[in-house]
Amino acid sequence: MNQDMLKKHISQQFNAELEDVRNRVLTMGGLVEKNVGEAIEALVNGDAALGEMAAKSDYQVNRMELSIDEECSRILARRQPAALDLRLVMTVIKTITDLERVGDKAEKIGRLAIELANQERLDRYKELRYMGELAREALHQALDAFARMDVELAMQVVRGDDVIDDAYDALTRQLVTYMMEDPRNIRRGIDVLWCARALERVGDHAKNIAEYVVYMVLGKDVRHVTPEQIEDEVRKATR
Amino acid sequence: MNQDMLKKHISQQFNAELEDVRNRVLTMGGLVEKNVGEAIEALVNGDAALGEMAAKSDYQVNRMELSIDEECSRILARRQPAALDLRLVMTVIKTITDLERVGDKAEKIGRLAIELANQERLDRYKELRYMGELAREALHQALDAFARMDVELAMQVVRGDDVIDDAYDALTRQLVTYMMEDPRNIRRGIDVLWCARALERVGDHAKNIAEYVVYMVLGKDVRHVTPEQIEDEVRKATR
Numbered sequence: 001m002n003q004d005m006l007k008k009h010i011s012q013q014f015n016a017e018l019e020d021v022r023n024r025v026l027t028m029g030g031l032v033e034k035n036v037g038e039a040i041e042a043l044v045n046g047d048a049a050l051g052e053m054a055a056k057s058d059y060q061v062n063r064m065e066l067s068i069d070e071e072c073s074r075i076l077a078r079r080q081p082a083a084l085d086l087r088l089v090m091t092v093i094k095t096i097t098d099l100e101r102v103g104d105k106a107e108k109i110g111r112l113a114i115e116l117a118n119q120e121r122l123d124r125y126k127e128l129r130y131m132g133e134l135a136r137e138a139l140h141q142a143l144d145a146f147a148r149m150d151v152e153l154a155m156q157v158v159r160g161d162d163v164i165d166d167a168y169d170a171l172t173r174q175l176v177t178y179m180m181e182d183p184r185n186i187r188r189g190i191d192v193l194w195c196a197r198a199l200e201r202v203g204d205h206a207k208n209i210a211e212y213v214v215y216m217v218l219g220k221d222v223r224h225v226t227p228e229q230i231e232d233e234v235r236k237a238t239r
Numbered sequence: 240m241n242q243d244m245l246k247k248h249i250s251q252q253f254n255a256e257l258e259d260v261r262n263r264v265l266t267m268g269g270l271v272e273k274n275v276g277e278a279i280e281a282l283v284n285g286d287a288a289l290g291e292m293a294a295k296s297d298y299q300v301n302r303m304e305l306s307i308d309e310e311c312s313r314i315l316a317r318r319q320p321a322a323l324d325l326r327l328v329m330t331v332i333k334t335i336t337d338l339e340r341v342g343d344k345a346e347k348i349g350r351l352a353i354e355l356a357n358q359e360r361l362d363r364y365k366e367l368r369y370m371g372e373l374a375r376e377a378l379h380q381a382l383d384a385f386a387r388m389d390v391e392l393a394m395q396v397v398r399g400d401d402v403i404d405d406a407y408d409a410l411t412r413q414l415v416t417y418m419m420e421d422p423r424n425i426r427r428g429i430d431v432l433w434c435a436r437a438l439e440r441v442g443d444h445a446k447n448i449a450e451y452v453v454y455m456v457l458g459k460d461v462r463h464v465t466p467e468q469i470e471d472e473v474r475k476a477t478r
Contacts, residue, residue, distance in 0.1 A: 062463040069460065073329060080319040090312060093329070097336060176429065180422040186415055190432070197436075221308065224301040 014079050018088060021071050022147070025092055025099075028064040029143040032099050033136060035061065035106035036202060040132035042113035043195060044125045051113030054106055061103035065096045084216070091216040095146065098205040102139065105198040112191050119188055127174065128195060131167045135199040138164065138206035145213045151234055154217075157210035159227045164203035171196045253318050257327060260310050261386070264331055264338075267303040268382040271338050272375060274300065274345035275441060279371035281352035282434060283364045290352030293345050300342035304335045323455070330455040334385065337444040341378065344437040351430050358427055366413065367434060370406045374438045377403065377445035384452045390473055393456075396449035398466050403442035410435045 035054045042051035072093050075081065081089055138157050145154035172193065179189040214222045214230060218237045222230040274293045281290035311332050314320065320328055377396050384393040411432065418428040453461045453469060457476045461469040 059463070066460050066462065069329075073325060076315060076329075077321050077325055082316050086312060086316055090308075090315075090332070093332060094336065097333065172429075176425055179418070179425050183419040183422060186418050186425070190411075190415065190429075193429070221305050223305065224298070 014081075014085075017071075017075055017079070018081075018085060021068060021075065021092055022088070024064065024068050024071070025095055026143060026147055028061065028068065028096060028099055029139070029146075031057070031064070032061055032103045032106065033139055033143070035103060035110070036132070036136055036139065039106045039109035039113060040129065040136070040199075043109055043116065044129045044132075046113075046117045048114045048117035051110040051117065053110070055108075055110030055114070058103045058107040061100060065100040068092065068096050084219075087216045087219060091146070091212045094212050095209050098208045102202050102205045105202050109195050109198050112195050116188065116191055125192075127167070127171045128192065128199070131164065131171060131196060131199045134160075134164045134167060135202040135206070138203050139209075142206040142209040142213070145210055146216075149213065149217050151214055151217050154210040154213040155227070155230060155234060158207055158214075158222075158230060161203050161207040164200060168196055168200040253320075253324075256310075256314055256318070257320075257324060260307060260314065260331055261327070263303065263307050263310070264334055265382060265386055267300065267307065267335060267338055268378070268385075270296070270303070271300055271342045271345065272378055272382070274342060274349070275371070275375055275378065278345045278348035278352060279368065279375070279438075282348055282355065283368045283371075285352075285356045287353045287356035290349040290356065292349070294347075294349030294353070297342050297346040300339060304339040307331065307335050323458075326455045326458060330385070330451045333451050334448050337447045341441050341444045344441050348434050348437050351434050355427065355430055364431075366406070366410045367431065367438070370403065370410060370435060370438045373399075373403045373406060374441040374445070377442050378448075381445040381448040381452070384449055385455075388452065388456050390453055390456050393449040393452040394466070394469060394473060397446055397453075397461075397469060400442050400446040403439060407435055407439040 035057055038050055039054035041047065042049075042054055072089050075089055079085075138160055141153055141160075142157045144150070145157065175189050175193050175196070179186045208223075211223050211230075214220065214234070218233065220233045220237065222233060274296055277289055278293035280286065281288075281293055311328050314328055318324075377399055380392055380399075381396045383389070384396065414428050414432050414435070418425045447462075450462050450469075453459065453473070457472065459472045459476065461472060
């Protein structure tokens with residue numbers, strides 16, 4: 001094999017490795033999404049068995065995090081990636097941390113669903129389901145943006161986080177009123193509050209992932225700036 | 240300069256860069272610790288001005304995260320670290336994410352302290368102060384373990400997280416009782432609950448950082464395993 005062929009061979013193998021690590025992130029993301037979905041279903045339908053399933057499958061998410069993390073270390077040590085490749089690896093390292101935390105939220109909601117399954121249901125569950133749909137959709141779109149390296153879609157997720165926060169604030173207010181109506185509602189009200197809070201955090205993690213995607217594609221770090229500032233950056237970069 | 244001297248020169252410069260990034264993490268950690276401490280003080284003393292200060296200085300923490308992250312990318316691209324050096328950089332990347340989230344908690348507690356400052360004080364503040372001390376101490380020890388690459392100390396932090404969790408559970412139960420006694424306590428009780436929850440999360444982040452330290456020093460990933468399993472690993476590695 002001459003030098004050029006060897007180089008090409010190495011770069012093909014490297015590309016295959018990067019492709020593989022990307023796919024593994026998407027598989028992990030898919031599992032986390034599924035767990036969140038099942039945990040919400042379990043909660044709103046009072047289905048303890050489903051809650052148990054959602055909670056129990058978190059160990060798989062944790063295992064995936066560790067193995068992808070190892071793979072990233074290996075790539076960094078062996079391939080010494082630069083530019084976009086390096087940003088991709090950095091994005092993966094950060095994204096899986098957020099995905100793992102989302103997995104923890106699914107586990108938590110699953111466990112609360114078990115607790116709440118044999119208690120009287122609240123009419124607040126409709127709002128919780130709505131919040132759950134928003135949070136899951138945000139996560140799905142963030143992973144989609146990662147898969148397609150789609151800055152526009154990532155920006156939609158960043159902007160959309162306000163909607164989840166508003167839904168959370170509204171639900172919190174309703175729950176406080178509900179608890180004030182009858183002190184016997186307090187314990188259950190607080191459990192539902194934790195679920196709402198967990199979903200709000202899922203939205204935050206989706207936003208984090210979306211911000212990493214913008215960084216990966218444009219090479220600009222857009223954390224801790226307003227959506228308007230990010231859009232300025234996107235405009236500048238794509239002009 | 241001959242080849243050997245050049246190599247030595249490059250490696251000295253590289254060591255200086257690694258040392259610099261380590262110091263920056265410790266500076267960031269120190270600031271986060273200070274913010275957490277001030278936020279707790281603000282809360283238990285009903286000091287709105289101090290709460291405002293703790294909340295406002297979070298932007299500095301965010302800026303530090305971004306700049307250390309950039310420095311890590313630069314080191315990865317230019318120096319292509321391996322083995323312990325690579326693990327150090329990976330540990331830094333993960334540690335600053337956790338520190339940034341702790342900074343968010345300090346901001347949150349600071350804001351809640353402002354809210355609560357002009358309301359009647361609860362006698363639950365003693366327990367909150369105790370939790371705050373535990374959480375701050377855990378964070379301090381985790382950063383110390385990072386600075387000294389001290390696996391034993393890191394393990395203490397990992398084991399100690401249960402104590403924070405227990406304090407949190409006890410406080411939550413007390414708060415529910417307090418809210419049940421008088422519905423007018425509910426809103427305030429929930430605010431205090433959020434503070435307790437934030438402190439419990441600070442403990443989790445300290446534990447995460449301690450686990451990264453074990454990984455950095457031993458090259459073993461100890462997340463998602465029990466403290467007993469970690470101790471086995473430590474024994475094996477130091478035998």
